Amino acid sequence: MQSDVSMPVVRRLPRYYRFLGELKKAGYTRISSRELSQRMGLTASQIRQDFNCFGGFGQQGYGYNIELLQSEIGRILGLDRLQRLIIVGAGNLGRAIANQIAFEERGFKLIGLFDAKESVVGQMVAGMPIRNVADLDEFCRAELPTVAVLTVPFDAAAAIGDQLVKLGIKGLWNFSHYDFGNRYENVSVENVHLGDSLMTLRYMING
């Protein structure tokens, strides 16, 4: 885990990457930090501070070159070096993720999909068969994935996490509601709490 840059700054990098991609798609080639900040709802000085954590990307008098800036941020994120990824839990959510997430544009290559339910093993999802979770050890020893998406139920999460970490997994994208806390050393856990997002929306509506 990289620790030289603070997590709030790190969390803004994907947003910059995404915004710059949209600007590029819309045909823009250059943008000033002021323009970028207005579009993103940040201050220009915030953006310059963030970019200075990575050397500044040398804004010229007439702004940043959008394509260069985006590819530089992508390189910092590691998007140019694909990590091998598996999905454990091939229910609705695991399948949606397999089918809809553009892994190769986000720094990952999906290489396997696992489920505990015998009845779904062998079904094709995203061009590959769902494998039996009983074959997880063998698969990981042969294929060496480094990252796992956890779309398993709460009660299965800790045991599967332990097993995966023993097999060399260095990152967990955790959709289960299980809280790994500091259970593992040297493993990055990114939690997705959709329920928290939904409750935040409920608060904002105020009715």
Place this chain on the structure above:
Amino acid sequence: MQSDVSMPVVRRLPRYYRFLGELKKAGYTRISSRELSQRMGLTASQIRQDFNCFGGFGQQGYGYNIELLQSEIGRILGLDRLQRLIIVGAGNLGRAIANQIAFEERGFKLIGLFDAKESVVGQMVAGMPIRNVADLDEFCRAELPTVAVLTVPFDAAAAIGDQLVKLGIKGLWNFSHYDFGNRYENVSVENVHLGDSLMTLRYMING
């Protein structure tokens, strides 16, 4: 939209609610702000500051009553007053959300599911038929949903959003990659950018 409390504080409320629920499930009845802070990776003074935004919840010398605190936070979030919700876009992600999100525990009641694809209209998901998006106006005028989950493609998001807002929708849970910015007044938009979360994980792994 409630604006008296800052968004970072608001975003921590669902986390408190979730942690307290887990403590309750594990059989605890009281907890001090120090204990709660250790479990959540916050400082005790942060927690007290957050709670003071809502009157403090009167911690006694021997801590908070977990059940009371959770139900009070739930009430602040609005979880006791269900908002009527529809899902627009019944692909993999829309179906996963319909099947796996515990809406009624999060302040919402799922009342309808829509898709533009004729071939899926009529299929049953989460105990209700997928409706034709062409019937959205009629349905909304009769059933008065206040919130919509947007699981439509990027190119469809703005038009569907405009239509929904005209029909009285006050909140959007936006999974499309479309950025609504300040397109609507008095409509709360909660964006879920799974790709940003995944890129953050890619950065953390650092390989």
